[in-house]
Amino acid sequence: MVMWFVKTKAIQISFLGIYFLLGVFVSGCQRQIVSESPNQVTFPGSITKLSENSSPQHLEWIKIKETVWIHKSFGNFLGKTYESNGLVVLSSRGVVVIDTPWTESQTEELFEGIKTKFQKEILFLIVTHAHDDRMAGVTQFQNRNIPVYSTSLTSKLAKEKGLGKTNPILDLQTRVSAGNVSVEIFFPGHGHSPDNIVVWLPNTHxxxxxxxVKAIDATDLGNVKDANLLEWENAVKRVLSRYPDAEVVVPGHGNWGKLDLLRHTIRLLVSTNH
Ligand SMILES: [Zn+2]
Structure with a gap:
């Protein structure tokens, strides 16, 4: 009886939260995605205003360190254009890609960019959860015989949603080496989605x-249709205590920063849940 009550209350809170967030998200995101922090180098050009009917955007590259770059792509959600971040990690043997760009055409631009900028092969792709801003280009990776790795939960959800096939090795192998770098994945619990993982690069912190994780200027939690607003806070806290020496934190959308992005995400969750 008590359990039932608690569960019902949680569901009500989630529903209220979703309505609230949807409103804020639709009204608030446009401003947030056009801002650029001064410490970022954007290649080939800086972001201009994104309007509701903007023409297809091109992939952009942001260098974090010599060997680690953000690939920034653009996609549509509820009729508006938003930016999305993935990573390209350079190693002695080739490159590792974390998440695909948001569209197939920008995935082609990613392949082209990796070839011309770095002259390296892609060793494998890791997808961090089963949503299209992470997986829109998965088929193109498979067409090129590039291994696509995920957890088994992401693999199952991706299959159900028709987002493509992934090899679920990341439950067994949470550290994957690629030449002189290693890539660690960590599942902290249900937050933005039931299967969201984070990726840690121990060589570059x-x-x-x-x-x-939300950007520092995010005023809302974004797309929360698969989120667990009550568990999310604990998930972020687990990441914070596991990687206290992270020097750079890259969110799924918006500008990269430091560990205060995690604390900002917790603040957003606390103000949504209370
Ligand atoms: Zn997502």
Whole structure:
């Protein structure tokens, strides 16, 4: 009886939260996505205003360190254009890609960019959860015989949603080496989605938070249709205590920063849940 009550209350809170967030998200995101922090180098050009009917956007590259770059793509959600971050990690043997761009055409631009900028092969792709801003280009990776790795939960959800096939090795192998770099994945619990993982680069102390982590100027939690607003806070706290020496934190959308992005995400959750 008590359990039932608690569960019902949680569901009500989630519903209220979703309505609230949807409103804020639709009204608030446009401003947030056009801002650029001064410490970022954007290649080939800086972002201009994104309007509701903007023409297709091109992939952009942001260098974090010599060997780690953000690939920034653009996609549509509820009729508006938003930016999305993935990573390209350079190693002695080739490159590792974390998440695909948001569209197939920008995935082609990613392949082209990796070839011309770095002259390296792609060793494998890791997808951090089963949503199209992470997986829109998966088929193109498979067509090129590039392995696509995920957890088994992401693999199952991706299959159900028709987002493509992934090899679920990341439950067994949470550290994957690629030449002189290694890539660690960590599942902290249900936050933005039931399967969201973060990626830790121990060589460069860069943490890719993906959609579990919000940008510092985010005023809302973004797309929460698969989120667990009550568990999310604990998930972020687990990441914070596991990677206290992260020097750079990259969110799924918006500008990269430091560990305060995790604390900002917790603040957003606390103000939504209370
Ligand atoms: Zn997502």
């Amino acid at each position: 860069i943490l890719f938070g993906g959609c579990l």
